Amino acid sequence: MKKIFLFTLMLFANVSHASVIMVGTRVIFSSGLTEKTVQFNNPDPQPYIVEIKLTGERENSSATPPFIAVPPVFRIEPNQGQSVRLISSKARLALPQDRESVFYMNFTQIPALKASERNDNLLIIAVKSRIKVFYRPESLSGQQGDAFKLLRFSLSDGKVIVENPTGYYLSVSSARYVKGGHSTSLTDAMMLPPFSKTEWSPAGRVTSLRGGKILITQVNDYGAYVEDTRDL
Incomplete structure (x- = not known):
């Protein structure tokens, strides 16, 4: 019987050991914006499937962050990039305006299998990275x-x-x-x-x-x- 084994490796702030990397180590989302573009790059000769999920500090929390990622799932080809839009139309109403709020963008990357590999016994390593997303009201004083x-x-x-x-x-x-x-x-x-x-x-x-x-x-x-x- 042919089997595929999936192993997940969790990375937090430092994503330099991952194959697909995000440009920057954090996202600053100003209250004056309705969307922010985040860039991903794949320097590997291997294509990957990437899934993005936005959460609070606890990933299993029932609270829904006032952001969505578009696209939430994408394939990124070797030596190519992919732009992802973080969109929010209700953050100003949902979040405090006297302080920053922090959320997390979790993105999981899985090697895309070739058609010839789909019936093989494989160990697939899914790398999961976590990046802070700071919502910053423009009304805050100072820098x-x-x-x-x-x-x-x-x-x-x-x-x-x-x-x-x-x-x-x-x-x-x-x-x-x-x-x-x-x-x-x-x-x-x-x-x-x-x-x-x-x-x-x-x-x-x-x-x-x-x-x-x-x-x-x-x-x-x-x-x-x-x-x-x-x-x-």
């Missing part, structure tokens, strides 16, 4: 890249309390506290939601923030890692 300057830091029971008073998400790759030549790790990769408070547990003992500085490496709108410093 996302400057939101770090407004973060508030305090110390409570040995933990660093981080307050984000802005309407922007901050994608933090890492954070460190530096004082007197000593560096203490505060957190690994995480997101600071708008208007939120978050606890960071230092890797070492921190008794006071005064006189030190916090170095945060964050991912900007272009997917680049940027290090910012705050004196305390």
Whole structure:
């Protein structure tokens, strides 16, 4: 009996190991837009079938994001590209306008089988990638890249309390506290939601923030890692 086995490999932020890649590492959807074009490329000599699904943070959530992908399924030929339109006509009415909202674009790629291979015993690897989609109201004050300057830091029971008073998400790759030549790790990769408070547990003992500085490496709108410093 001929069998085809399907194995799914999940990739999150980094899609560089996938065959079909999206141009960019995130999508910024401004409230002034009704659609945004996302570009996919296939540098492989193998054609792929790609399926796109938009979800909230939990993929199995019943909440439906106010976006659709057109086309939701497509075949991408070797060394070719494919444009996909993210369309929304109701995001402005459905989402808060005083802060960003985040969704996820999940795209699964499966090698397209040749007619001669369809009766063979095959192990097919389906690669699933996940990209953040930020909905950004035009009414937000300031710039996302400057939101770090407004973060508030305090110390409570040995933990660093981080307050984000802005309407922007901050994608933090890492954070460190530096004082007197000593560096203490505060957190690994995480997101600071708008208007939120978050606890960071230092890797070492921190008794006071005064006189030190916090170095945060964050991912900007272009997917680049940027290090910012705050004196305390």
